[in-house]
Amino acid sequence: MTLRLSLALAVTLLPMSAAAQEQGTPEHGLDFARKVCAECHLVADEAGLSPRSGVKTFKEIANTPGMSAMAIGAWMQSEHEHMPHILLAPGDLNDVISYIVSLKD
Numbered sequence: 630m631t632l633r634l635s636l637a638l639a640v641t642l643l644p645m646s647a648a649a650q651e652q653g654t655p656e657h658g659l660d661f662a663r664k665v666c667a668e669c670h671l672v673a674d675e676a677g678l679s680p681r682s683g684v685k686t687f688k689e690i691a692n693t694p695g696m697s698a699m700a701i702g703a704w705m706q707s708e709h710e711h712m713p714h715i716l717l718a719p720g721d722l723n724d725v726i727s728y729i730v731s732l733k734d
């Protein structure tokens with residue numbers, strides 16, 4: 630039981646940690662975010678509110694305590710209640726994660 634559970638966990642977490650370890654390109658991440666995420670999130674490195682009310686800006690996400698590349702990667706690869714599950718190619722995912730992390734003050 631415990632073994633099966635940890636195996637399942639290892640299988641789920643493996644692709645994520647592999648992706649999180651690769652360095653993305655923040656500039657590409659910003660381009661990508663403008664196309665895919667900007668409908669709801671303020672993605673640019675500026676003060677202001679997201680276009681969709683109640684949604685955090687990327688800067689706010691970056692400065693959320695405990696937020697890390699790993700946490701963003703996990704978020705992006707899971708289902709959520711309000712944000713659509715957007716499937717990203719690993720390269721795009723790394724780029725967008727490194728962009729968000731670069732917004733940390």
Ligand code: HEC
Binds near residue numbers: 667709710711713
């Ligand atoms: C259709 C609107 C929409 C789009 C498009 C969208 N998001 Fe979101 N996002 C949300 C909402 C709403 C939340 C608030 C959390 C929830 O779903 O409960 C959220 C939350 C998040 C969070 C978690 C913030 C936290 O503090 O927990 C991350 C990270 C995130 N979005 C990243 C992205 C990225 C990267 C993209 C583009 C690839 C993207 N989002 C595109 C609506 C969107």
